[in-house]
Structure formats: C-alpha cells, structure tokens
Amino acid sequence: MDYSRITIRPFKISDADDLLKWASDEKVTYYLRWNTITTIEEASKYIQEVDIPHPWRRSICFDDRSISYISVRQESGSECHRAHIGYAIGSDYWGQGIVTVALKMAIQIVFKDFSNLVRLEAMVEPENRGSQRVLEKVGFKQEGFLRKYGFNKGEIRDMFIYSFLSTDQVL
Numbered sequence: 001m002d003y004s005r006i007t008i009r010p011f012k013i014s015d016a017d018d019l020l021k022w023a024s025d026e027k028v029t030y031y032l033r034w035n036t037i038t039t040i041e042e043a044s045k046y047i048q049e050v051d052i053p054h055p056w057r058r059s060i061c062f063d064d065r066s067i068s069y070i071s072v073r074q075e076s077g078s079e080c081h082r083a084h085i086g087y088a089i090g091s092d093y094w095g096q097g098i099v100t101v102a103l104k105m106a107i108q109i110v111f112k113d114f115s116n117l118v119r120l121e122a123m124v125e126p127e128n129r130g131s132q133r134v135l136e137k138v139g140f141k142q143e144g145f146l147r148k149y150g151f152n153k154g155e156i157r158d159m160f161i162y163s164f165l166s167t168d169q170v171l
C-alpha cells in the first residue's frame with residue numbers, strides 16, 4: 001500500500017457514484033447508525049443533506065476517489081472540550097491500514113480546527129475487533145465497557161469506550 005495515495009477532504013456532489021459503492025454494503029453499515037444507501041439518487045441526497053453540511057466530515061480518498069468517511073462531532077456548550085469520532089471504509093479496502101492512516105491525519109487536523117477540543121471519544125462494539133485495533137494502533141486508550149449502551153439496528157448493544165486526549169501522542 002502506497003499511503004501517499006490516501007487523502008482526506010470534504011465531500012463533493014460528484015462523489016455520489018463512489019459513495020454508493022461502499023455505502024450500499026451491509027458489511028460496512030452493520031456497526032454504523034445509518035442504513036445502507038441503495039440508489040444513486042439516495043447517495044447524492046445523502047452527500048448534499050448529511051455529508052456536506054456536517055460540522056466536520058471528510059471523505060477518505062484513494063487517488064482522490066471516495067472510499068470511505070471519517071467524521072468528528074463536537075459536543076456543545078460547556079461540553080465542547082469533547083468530540084465523538086466515527087469512520088468506515090469500503091470492504092474491498094479492509095485490512096490495508098487505510099483507516100489507521102486516515103485517523104492519524106484527522107487527529108492532527110481536528111485538534112487545530114477545534115481550538116478548545118481536549119478529548120476525542122470513540123464507542124466500539126465488542127465484536128468489532130478491527131475498529132478496536134485501529135484505535136489502539138493510533139494511540140487511543142480503552143477506558144471501559146459500557147453495558148447495553150448504544151442503540152443500533154433495532155438492538156441495544158454493549159460498547160467499549162476509547163479516548164484520545166490533545167496531550168496524547170499519535171503512535
């Protein structure tokens with residue numbers, strides 16, 4: 001893998017075809033809060049109504065083609081020192097270190113973009129070993145196990161909680 005071909009950038013309307021390839025895959029959306037996107041119209045609408053207006057969402061790109069996303073949502077008011085991070089990648093690209101590289105890039109940017117941000121959090125289901133491994137490889141610390149914490153795809157699921165502080169080192 002030539003990691004110099006990986007970039008993160010804002011979504012564009014013209015990403016709809018590429019987004020449809022990975023967002024229509026149930027293996028990708030199983031651990032995500034949103035459902036698969038199955039048509040080009042839905043993909044365009046999703047980019048216009050969700051991806052572009054999102055406060056901080058980037059497309060992870062390979063040779064500038066969208067293969068996934070990474071997003072950060074900051075809490076509001078007195079909790080704005082904290083933000084939640086989420087990501088996914090098309091299953092054709094799993095296991096090549098791409099999300100690890102993209103997450104390292106994103107961390108450097110978000111702590112600059114949000115000057116009052118101190119803590120990034122991620123919630124991961126126990127069965128999702130790939131995602132746990134990504135967080136560990138980047139330098140996130142596992143802090144605990146939250147029983148019956150998240151509601152996803154009609155089920156209440158257990159979650160591990162991970163964090164990365166502005167003072168932590170990217171590995």
Ligand SMILES: CC(C)(COP(=O)(O)OP(=O)(O)OC[C@H]1O[C@@H](n2cnc3c(N)ncnc32)[C@H](O)[C@@H]1OP(=O)(O)O)[C@@H](O)C(=O)NCCC(=O)NCCS
Binds near residue numbers: 032096097098129131
């Ligand atoms: C989880 C996900 C983001 C990982 O992306 P990726 O680009 O494949 O991740 P990387 O290649 O950077 O690293 C994956 C690591 O997990 C490991 N891994 C993957 N599946 C695993 C499993 N079932 N058990 C143990 N380790 C596993 C890989 O071996 C690799 O570790 P290594 O480098 O030490 O060998 C990707 O699989 C995905 O998009 N899944 C669906 C959406 C999702 O789960 N999003 C996160 C929600 S919290």
